[in-house]
Amino acid sequence: MNNDFEVKEITPLELKERLDSGEIPTLVDVREYHEAEIADLPDYDQLRIPTGEFEGRTGEVSADADVVVYCRSGGRSAWAVAILMQMGYDRVLNLKGGVLGWRAEVDPSLREY
Secondary structure (H helix, E strand, O other): OOOOOOOOEEOHHHHHHHHHOOOOOEEEEOOOHHHHHHOOOOOOOEEEOOHHHHOOOHHHOOOOOOEEEEOOOOHHHHHHHHHHHHOOOOOEEEEOOHHHHHHHHOOOOOOOO
16 A cells, blocks of 8 residues: 555544534544453444454445544554545544543543553
């Protein structure tokens, strides 16, 4: 994959503010299923597409919506954001620090793994 795109990010606090204000983007979780059983962003619906399935399931992500992609720490989700950007998505952001960032900045009750 040609990665000539600068992956745009949103911090956990910025995402929390958007969610609290009712501005709810499509949340795409690219972690494996067992990871979501350990720790998940509470109270929010997510589209779960594990990394290994992502390239074959990109059509499930709306190009007409704001999208925030996340994983455990931000690496896999940055890869997924780059793929979507290469496909022409322009409203897609990577959650900086992933679930670990969310735990550190927003919800310390999440289990760390």
